[in-house]
Amino acid sequence: MALIVQKYGGTSVGSADRITNVARKVKTFRDRGDDIVVVVSAMSGETNRLTDLAKSIMPEPDVREMDVLLSTGEQVTIALLSMALQQLGCEARSYTGAQVNILTDSAHSKARILGIDEERVREDLGAGRVVVVAGFQGMDEEGNITTLGRGGSDTTAVALAAALTADECQIYTDVDGVYTTDPRVVSGARRLERVTFEEMLEMASQGSKVLQIRAVEFAGKYNVPLRVLSSFQEGPGTLITYEEDGMEEPLISGIAFNRDEAKLTIQGVPDQPGIASSILGPIGEANIEVDMIVQNVSADGSMTDFTFTVHRNDYQNALDMLRKTANEVGAREVAGDNRIAKISLVGVGMRSHAGIASTMFAALAKESINIRMISTSEIKISVVIDEKYLELGVRALHNAFKLDQEPVASTEA
Amino acid sequence: MALIVQKYGGTSVGSADRITNVARKVKTFRDRGDDIVVVVSAMSGETNRLTDLAKSIMPEPDVREMDVLLSTGEQVTIALLSMALQQLGCEARSYTGAQVNILTDSAHSKARILGIDEERVREDLGAGRVVVVAGFQGMDEEGNITTLGRGGSDTTAVALAAALTADECQIYTDVDGVYTTDPRVVSGARRLERVTFEEMLEMASQGSKVLQIRAVEFAGKYNVPLRVLSSFQEGPGTLITYEEDGMEEPLISGIAFNRDEAKLTIQGVPDQPGIASSILGPIGEANIEVDMIVQNVSADGSMTDFTFTVHRNDYQNALDMLRKTANEVGAREVAGDNRIAKISLVGVGMRSHAGIASTMFAALAKESINIRMISTSEIKISVVIDEKYLELGVRALHNAFKLDQEPVASTEA
Incomplete structure (x- = not known):
């Protein structure tokens, strides 16, 4: 009982x-x-x-x-x-x-x-x-x-x-569990028996809409085993829990993606302390949420390029602000692109395995997909690509990491 | 304010x-x-x-x-x-x-x-x-x-x-006040400036559907001045309050009526103590509400006729029970009629004025309307007549008591 x-x-x-x-x-x-x-x-x-x-x-x-x-x-x-x-x-x-x-x-x-x-x-x-x-x-x-x-x-x-x-x-x-990726994009997408709270959080924040982020956070915080199932079909669904000791996790649990983002770049900014906050400050004050942030410094260290993404709805607004900032800080150029998409690999197994990023980049390169931005966390690698390559990229990665097959390394009961 | x-x-x-x-x-x-x-x-x-x-x-x-x-x-x-x-x-x-x-x-x-x-x-x-x-x-x-x-x-x-x-x-x-009677039946029906709680209660219980009885009771109990007005037209509506000292009330405030009743009679019942309760007991136990009750005793006092009214929906049920009771108490006959209607004159002025009943009966007689039952309270006289005479009767009484005219005796401001 x-x-x-x-x-x-x-x-x-x-x-x-x-x-x-x-x-x-x-x-x-x-x-x-x-x-x-x-x-x-x-x-x-x-x-x-x-x-x-x-x-x-x-x-x-x-x-x-x-x-x-x-x-x-x-x-x-x-x-x-x-x-x-x-x-x-x-x-x-x-x-x-x-x-x-x-x-x-x-x-x-x-x-x-x-x-x-x-x-x-x-x-x-x-x-x-x-x-x-x-x-x-x-x-x-x-x-x-x-x-x-x-x-x-x-x-x-x-x-x-x-x-x-x-x-x-x-x-x-109305879905029967959490999938390795959206089955409408990859026909071989596979239902996961289980994922960890952390993976589910990354997948939710990266565009997988099965569960609300706050509910997953709450479940993780209070260690409530969470199961996603279908109202209309029988089946065990997907169990979301903590990693169990002694259990070898699959390298990659899933691929999340979204097309709601736009990318903005400010180039040739004199590199000096506080420059990031002069650029992002006005954006934050306007209640525009920034997702990925990437900064490169020129060879001589005097100039920097600064790129970030925002929700596509905020694109025009952010672009106008950035132009204003560029004038103020004496930057060379402002550019933007709202035809981008983001793909994220998520898996707690990344923590203990090297080489995942290079496998990812190679798989995309093989399809001639150019990577525009990269951002990583402990259990996630996200790349920004041209929107038109989204489906192709997701399928290529699903294949490269053999997500359509049950993970052999898993000792799951 | x-x-x-x-x-x-x-x-x-x-x-x-x-x-x-x-x-x-x-x-x-x-x-x-x-x-x-x-x-x-x-x-x-x-x-x-x-x-x-x-x-x-x-x-x-x-x-x-x-x-x-x-x-x-x-x-x-x-x-x-x-x-x-x-x-x-x-x-x-x-x-x-x-x-x-x-x-x-x-x-x-x-x-x-x-x-x-x-x-x-x-x-x-x-x-x-x-x-x-x-x-x-x-x-x-x-x-x-x-x-x-x-x-x-x-x-x-x-x-x-x-x-x-x-x-x-x-x-x-959706009405603009309390009327002397239903304007759909009597075109000369007049909106009352004010009525007393008691009159309103009698009118509500006798079929006037403007206000819920419990609300009027509550207002009377806590002396809350109550006003009925229209949501859709301007106007002062009708004020429902206590009688004020020194104010001469009109004889009759209104005429209520309803056609939801049916009449049952048990005749030739041996008159003995407790006979009323043997007749009405089973009816009450079946949750049938009895409205009017009239009892006549024969000249020699040995036999009695007993008549009462119930809601028309309960008529058949009550009739079946009454036949059973008639057998048990040795009554001569049971009769019923569900094509009746009740008309009630309501007015606190009745308390201090004689002759209202006879004016009422004369007005109905003039139209050849036969009265089947009579029941009175301190501020109300009700009669039961054949349903087909209902509208005729209401109009005759409205005229007889000149309800289409402002009451001249009133000292209302």
Whole structure:
């Protein structure tokens, strides 16, 4: 008998029939004796419907009232799912975020969870009930309704699992697990049996959209085993945990990519202390997030080139700022490119293996793909290339690292 | 400067445009310096939509979960109305029933208000905000969401007005006040400037559907001046208060009627102590509500006839039971009629004036309308007649008591 927290997203609860399907799935776990807490999102389409309604009244809706409005979405789902469970003979009780004291800060529309009082949930579990909790929402210290922002239901599930020290937190979604890369790009992409929290974080931040970053961070911090599975098919999904001692990890777990970036370069900048902050300072003040940063110094050390990437939406804005800065610091030239893409290799095995970068560069060179920027972390290598080579590059790397095959080095059970 | 609680029903907030109209109305009060608390219902149609959704999942929905579900209806409206007010430059803040601690008993779907903690509302009013509260809902001592049942938003408004000792509780609806009788039946029906709580209670219980009985009771108990007005037209509406000393009340305030009743008679019952309870006992146990009761005793006192009315939906059921009782007590005959209607004259002036009943009977007789039953209270006379004479009877009485004219005896300001 285990204590399991399950989370079902908007598509999984998108209609009365689908809600009944979720109830059936929950009941099979309950029937084998597990204690189940279910976290649900709003029915798909509902958040958009409510947002449109709000905007027709107030074009830039007040954030406090928007949270009051949107939180009704999950409240509808918890009531309906509890009914569906009861209809199947499964005792169930629903709670809003406020009712189980999901305490957050007061940052409406992007609040952070500060604590959960899980006593009430424990009581219901003890009485043999399935507990259904509204995801995405909580309340601040003054009792105002808050929401956690996009994908916040994942965070609710992980936070509840941590508070209850659950055996597993299962995130049901419309894909059946985490893949070595996007199967729409590489047909040989393979579902991973498991990945580490660190790998999942790198993959999420590099463009893989299976899980919300904050939920993975939270799960890692509180060591909650996290499993991604499909709402619609059977299967074990992908387990996200810590590296286990004595287990040899595969070199590369996956390839993430995204095309949302743009590259900016300022060339011939007199190299002097503080030059990086004079260049990036104004960008940061304008709330533009910078992803990769690369700096080269000329042979004589007097001049430097400085390149960085931003979200494609911020490209024009950042370019205008950079031109202004170039004038001020006496730089030679400013250039930019918003037709780039980024590919990232992710794997904890990199830590202990050399030669991965050169294999990567060779595989890309073989396809005549020019690398524009390189950035590395302990478990990740990212390269920026021309956007048109993205699919070709991802396939080449998937082949080069044989990601379509089960890793032979793994001692996984 | 006054403190006013306003309540707007589902039709008044039935669309984004109508919500903005309500906001405009609220703002005109605010602009002249009044403190305003607004209570709103769910947008019209929303409760039915949610109920259908629930029934498609659980044909007889669990009452606790049904309250969780339905309470989202008003929560949507409070957020949207607060936005509409802010859009007009009027500071506003919304609260669910639970957030302003509308404490109820645990009778889901028909809970009763036990108390309100109005501190938070006062703080917001003090800070110059309009406070928007969800009607129809509260929470019980354990924090479960409850609803007050049909028309419960009126009760929420009155309870808030009582807790805040408001100067007036205004109920905005789709009619512009309380009329001497239904204008669809009598074209000369006249809007009343004021009626007493007692008259309003009698009129509501006799079929006038302007206000919910519980809200009127509550207003009477806590002496909250209640005003019924139209959401869509200007006008003073009808004020419902206590009788004022030294004020001569009109004889008759209004004529209520309904066609929802059926009449049952048991004849030739041996008259002995306890016979009424042997007849009505089984009816009451079956949860059938009895309205009027009339008993006649035969000349020699040995036999009695017993007649009563029930809701038309309960007619067949009650008739079957009565036949069984007739056998048991040795009664001669059982008869019934479900094509009847009831007309009630209501007026506190009756207390001090004789001759009203005879004027009433004469007016009906003049139209050859046969009276089948009569029942009186201190401020009401009800008669049962054949349903087909209903409109004729109401018009005849409206004329006989000159209700189309302002009462000359009144010293109203």
